[in-house]
Amino acid sequence: MHPLLAVAALILMSVTVVLWIRHIKLRREAFIRHSELPKGLFEKLRKRHPHLSVKDCQLVAHGLRQFFIAHLKSGRKFVSMPSQVVDDLWHELILYTKNYERFCGKAFGRFLHHAPTAVLSNDRLKNQGLRRCWWFACRDENINPRAPTRLPLLFALDAKLGIAGGFSYIPDCTGVRREGVTGNVSSPYCGGDFSSSSYDGGTDGFADGGHDGGAADGGGSDGCGGGGCGGGD
DSSP states (O other): OOOOHHHHHHHHHHHHHHHHHHHHHHHHHHHHHHHHTTTTTTHHHHHTTTTTTTTHHHHHHEEEEEEEEHHHHHSSSEBBBBBBHHHHHHHHHTTTTHHHHHHHHHHHHSHHHHHBOOOSSOOOOHHHHHHHHHHHHHHHOOOSSSOSOOOHHHHHHHHTTTEEEEOOSSOHHHHHHHHOOOOOOOSSGGGGGGGOTTTSOOTTTTTTTSSSOOOOOOSSSSSTTTTOOOOOO
């Protein structure tokens, strides 16, 4: 074969592979956003949280889809769950074992395991997954993750729906801290803190801060840990 033809064939093959990978990602994203949830799922969530309306449950489901999108767009890496009520719905979904296994296969190409919720702490491994989730949830709603003026749905739901034991976030805690509110169970967590190294000395997992959202997940390629789940390819 002529060298130029060989080069052209190689380029064509590379472009084809890139386009195919992109097609798969777009197809998986569309499936996550529009797949039908099992019947009876909202009723199970309302047993845990009786004050929720059907419309509230639909918002929670949207938050769960946003979490799954964050996992997909991170390259299926470790992401942490920031919402108690979304975590509760995720747990109920997993109990539909066949449906959930089929969903994971179409959405991610493999099973996505569950682990509890998490908030920013001095644990760098947990923070990687939480920062990564924040980054992609913000990007999903065209929010600047470094200087947010509002919260993505996934991080707003617990406070919005008045979830007992849930996690409250606000975009910027400057005013709150000026008034002397400190970190306790009822205090809000700050969106602006996700780009800060004040918690653990780094910003691993924050997508454009020296890492691409794909910092090491601290274990095997399919490992779970801390407060979320995912793994490298």
